[in-house]
Amino acid sequence: MKKTIYCIGILCILLFFCIWGANIRVASSTGAQLFDTVEQIPHNKVGLVLGTSKYLGSGQLNYYFTYRIEAAAKLYHAGKIDFVVVSGDNSRENYNEPKDMEEALIERGVPKDHIYLDYAGLRTLDSVYRMKAIFNEDAFTIISQPFHNERAVFIANHLELQTVGFNAQDVTRKYGFKTLLREKFARVKVILDNLTNKKPKYLGPQILIGIGLKQEKVE
Incomplete structure (x- = not known):
């Protein structure tokens, strides 16, 4: 019994240091590439908006979605990006993150013909990887909340892409507690993905x- 408890304790300590190390590495290596203000961020031809659902399971509007759309529209109208790629999940019927993002951007004055939909952004890795593989862009601006931008830019750096991140307004810690908790483990996963050269599910x-x-939607 004591041996079992000892082994569990060792595993817990190792897990803690894996999570802590991954989070420190991702944050410390990308900080200089993230921007909070329109005035300071450099111009890129394309901005990549990382997908999330428009509504929560409760039916409430998802602030992560709203703030990312507002940030992308702000960059576009300030002339900091010329086109927008909205990348998200459309893997099941009646759920279409890219289309929701496109409609929201159009409502904020971004022309439809300046918006491109990536229906296969199932993961952050997929969205970033496909910018080069599908859209032939190796320098672009990533648009999401700060914690998400850190991980996305970290992925882009591994892929030798030239990116910066524009930080959309964040949500309160209470509102985003579950998301931030998942992010801790996602950063361990992203380092494992880098080590194994993980590729997107779809190209x-x-x-x-x-x-x-x-493009039209690819089935």
């Missing part, structure tokens, strides 16, 4: 932003 034909017609 597809290339789409050149600003040239020709935008």
